[in-house]
Amino acid sequence: MSTEVELSIYVFFLAAFLGLELVHKVSPLLHTPLMSLTNAISAISVVGAVLIAGAGEASWLSRTLGFVAVTAATINIVAGFLITDRMLKMFRRKDSKGRA
Amino acid sequence: MTANFWHFAYIIAAFCTVLSIKWLNSPVTARRGVRAGEIGMLFAIIGTLLRHEVVTFEWIFAGFLLGAAIGAPLALKMPMTSVPQFTALSHAFGALAAALVGTAEYYRLGAHITAFTGAALVVETLLGYLTFTASVMAFGKLQELVPTRPMTYRGQNLVNLALLAAAAAIGVWVVTGAAPAWAFPAFSALALVFGVLLILPIGGGDMPTVIALLNSYAGMAAAAMGFALDNKLLIIAGALNAASGFILSVVMCKAMNRSFTNVLFGAFGQVAPGAAAKAAARPVRSATAEDAAEILSAARNVIIVPGYGMAVAQAQHKLRELTDQLVKRNVDVQFAIHPVAGRMPGHMNVLLAEADIPYDRLHEMDDINAEFAEADVALVIGANDVVNPAARHDKTSPIYGMPILDVDKARTVMVIKRSLNPGFAGIDNELYYHDNTLMLFGDAKAFVSEIVKALPVAAAA
Numbered sequence: 082m083s084t085e086v087e088l089s090i091y092v093f094f095l096a097a098f099l100g101l102e103l104v105h106k107v108s109p110l111l112h113t114p115l116m117s118l119t120n121a122i123s124a125i126s127v128v129g130a131v132l133i134a135g136a137g138e139a140s141w142l143s144r145t146l147g148f149v150a151v152t153a154a155t156i157n158i159v160a161g162f163l164i165t166d167r168m169l170k171m172f173r174r175k176d177s178k179g180r181a
Numbered sequence: 182m183t184a185n186f187w188h189f190a191y192i193i194a195a196f197c198t199v200l201s202i203k204w205l206n207s208p209v210t211a212r213r214g215v216r217a218g219e220i221g222m223l224f225a226i227i228g229t230l231l232r233h234e235v236v237t238f239e240w241i242f243a244g245f246l247l248g249a250a251i252g253a254p255l256a257l258k259m260p261m262t263s264v265p266q267f268t269a270l271s272h273a274f275g276a277l278a279a280a281l282v283g284t285a286e287y288y289r290l291g292a293h294i295t296a297f298t299g300a301a302l303v304v305e306t307l308l309g310y311l312t313f314t315a316s317v318m319a320f321g322k323l324q325e326l327v328p329t330r331p332m333t334y335r336g337q338n339l340v341n342l343a344l345l346a347a348a349a350a351i352g353v354w355v356v357t358g359a360a361p362a363w364a365f366p367a368f369s370a371l372a373l374v375f376g377v378l379l380i381l382p383i384g385g386g387d388m389p390t391v392i393a394l395l396n397s398y399a400g401m402a403a404a405a406m407g408f409a410l411d412n413k414l415l416i417i418a419g420a421l422n423a424a425s426g427f428i429l430s431v432v433m434c435k436a437m438n439r440s441f442t443n444v445l446f447g448a449f450g451q452v453a454p455g456a457a458a459k460a461a462a463r464p465v466r467s468a469t470a471e472d473a474a475e476i477l478s479a480a481r482n483v484i485i486v487p488g489y490g491m492a493v494a495q496a497q498h499k500l501r502e503l504t505d506q507l508v509k510r511n512v513d514v515q516f517a518i519h520p521v522a523g524r525m526p527g528h529m530n531v532l533l534a535e536a537d538i539p540y541d542r543l544h545e546m547d548d549i550n551a552e553f554a555e556a557d558v559a560l561v562i563g564a565n566d567v568v569n570p571a572a573r574h575d576k577t578s579p580i581y582g583m584p585i586l587d588v589d590k591a592r593t594v595m596v597i598k599r600s601l602n603p604g605f606a607g608i609d610n611e612l613y614y615h616d617n618t619l620m621l622f623g624d625a626k627a628f629v630s631e632i633v634k635a636l637p638v639a640a641a642a
Contacts, residue, residue: 086297089408089416096417099199100424106206109520109545112429112527115205116396117268119425122198122218123399124275125418128229129282129406134244135235139289146285148240154278155248156255158222160271163256164264166215171261171534172208174541 114168121161127154190228191414197221198418202425208540225414261535262492265392265524266323272395273316279402280309280369286409287355287365296356298409303352305405307372312398314376319392322380323524331384344375379445385489386566388524390433390444397426429526436520436546438572438583465601468619470631473595476619477503478636480557480593482513484549486586487529488522490563490598494625497536500562502633504538510636516542517549517559517586519567550587559591561612562625563598569610579608594618597628 107115127150133139134147198221204214229235252274259267283306290298321327348371354360355368383391400422407415434441468476477483485504491497504514516538522529530543553559561568564586571578572585588594589612596613598620612618621628 085411086408089411089413092413093404093408093416093420096420097424100202100421101428103199103202103206103421104425104428107202108206108208109432109518109527110530110540110543111205111208111211112432113264113268113525113531114211114527115202115425116393116429116526117264117271118201118205118215118218119400119422120268120271120275120396121222122201122418123272123396123403123422124278125194125198125222125225125415126275126279126282126403126406127222128225128412128415129286129410130244130278131226131229131241132232132234132410133282133285133289134240135230135237136289137234137236143285143289144240146281148244150278150281150285151241151244152248152251153274153281155245156252157271157275157278159249159252160256160267160274162215162219162222163253164259164267164271165218166212167256168261168264168531168534169208169211169215171531171537172211172540173534173537174208175539 110172111169114165117161117165117168121158121165124154124157124161127151127158130154184233187228187232190224190231191412194221194225194228195414195417197224198421202421261532262495263324264531265388265528266320268525269316269319269323269392269395272392272399273313273320276309276312276316276395276399276402278309279399279406280306280313280372282406283309283402283409284365284369292358294358296358299356299358301405301409303356303368305402305409306369307348307352308398308402308405310369310372311376311379312395312402314373315380315391315398316376316395318377318380319383319388319395322383322385323388329385332381337378337382341375341378344371344378348372348375383445385524386521387444389521389526389528390430390437390441392525393426393429393433394441394445395426397423397430400424400426433521433526436584438580463614465613465620466616466618467622468595470621470628471635473619473621474632474635476593476595477507477558477560477632478510478512480512482515482556483507483558483560484515484517484553484556484588484591486517486519486559486561486564486568486588487533488519488562488564488567489524489528490565491625492523492528492532492563494563496562496625496629497532497538499626499629499633500533501536501538503629503636504542506633506636514542515544515549515552517546517553517588518543519546519564519586522564522567546584546586553587553590556591557593559588559594561588561594561596561598562629565598565610566608568612569608570615571608571611575611588612589615589617592617595621597621597623597625599624 130150201218204210404419
């Protein structure tokens with residue numbers, strides 16, 4: 082196994098455990114925005130899409146796949162972040178009578 | 182420096198992504214979390230555009246523009262009640278992107294592919310394609326373009342497992358490098374079909390778990406892409422996303438006292454059609470809006486339990502009016518939210534926030550369950566199985582062991598419901614026949630609005 086691969090596996094496990102810790106702390110109140118935000122974050126695959134679509138020597142197949150992938154990932158990014166923000170804007174804490 | 186800028190950009194992007202999820206843990210910092218996520222994504226994109234491998238830009242920018250032109254109106258025009266289906270749709274696009282990148286990368290590398298990269302690409306495309314079609318199906322079911330009831334047939338699980346095994350086998354074959362040209366397209370097609378079949382037997386009530394699971398798959402596809410492209414940013418963002426979806430689906434399963442396999446292969450909606458038959462024989466007490474208004478305005482404290490029925494009837498705004506009116510009359514009003522109420526995790530909270538109900542009135546099950554015993558009134562709106570006391574004591578009930586909201590312990594229970602028809606699981610609810618239960622038959626929105634109208638009279642009396 083090359084050191085690069087080994088390093089990638091370490092990074093994966095550390096990030097996954099960090100994710101488990103962080104998400105455990107998110108209040109159930111915000112589970113829908115959480116899912117919508119992580120959904121936008123998963124569109125990080127746009128990085129791969131850009132690399133494919135912008136490659137120097139590419140077949141028409143590769144170019145087409147790259148273009149569709151960039152488009153789909155962008156829809157995911159834009160819609161994901163906008164929906165999350167729209168939802169979070171609505172959460173407010175006011176007229177807190179009774180329990181706070 | 183400029184040649185290596187993307188390394189730094191990716192590090193910043195990874196940092197922002199972690200911060201983004203950290204800030205989401207509280208409503209006070211949550212919007213800052215979205216900003217952090219957006220900045221991270223921006224750095225990831227700019228960094229990538231500056232890499233020397235990227236030489237032509239027209240297709241990239243065309244994709245950005247088209248994607249933004251489709252995504253922005255979609256997000257801004259979407260009604261809040263449709264959050265679950267649009268989240269599913271958004272998953273579908275993300276998964277499609279991952280799958281297509283994997284496919285393109287596979288053909289680009291051709292014979293030069295190493296076993297490790299090949300394996301990562303196979304995992305990426307498998308998860309990508311199956312999440313794509315599964316999310317589209319979930320969207321269809323939630324939007325009611327496809328029948329929402331579970332669709333089952335004999336040997337369904339066997340067919341699904343066989344299909345998955347075939348896809349996996351061809352995937353392994355592809356990784357060995359000895360597979361013929363048709364293997365990869367066949368593998369992709371199997372993954373696409375499997376996604377559709379996976380969702381067919383899923384009923385509406387199981388959607389929260391399934392959407393969370395698809396969220397997790399989309400993250401794993403992104404992480405697999407990170408392994409294939411040797412890109413740590415993709416691995417980190419993908420792993421965070423996968424962990425998040427995984428936790429949410431575990432939370433949902435626990436809230437229904439069921440296992441993953443049971444949710445995916447159990448076809449819950451199919452159980453016991455006979456149970457409903459015995460319902461008609463027993464007497465129930467029903468009441469009018471005027472009666473309800475009188476009881477509510479005389480109460481000291483009221484706990485409202487919303488369910489998917491509230492979302493369907495769009496009753497959340499009327500419910501807010503009722504809450505305001507009751508608070509004016511010095512009634513303490515709180516909301517109890519079951520984890521699986523609605524069609525995705527946290528669905529009810531978003532709808533009540535949309536109706537401008539402050540979030541400090543919204544309480545999760547474990548925090549509020551003890552207070553039902555002290556409550557004068559528990560008002561159930563469009564929730565059914567999550568308040569069925571049979572889950573506590575009836576070992577023969579399919580929902581036995583599922584944690585429920587203890588509404589039956591309140592002095593008076595009022596249930597707004599269209600009729601006595603059982604809920605998605607087809608299980609009769611004994612709560613409706615209790616002595617302290619009043620059934621309020623009607624459409625949730627219309628009935629709440631009648632209660633609000635009847636209130637001033639009740640206050641004057």
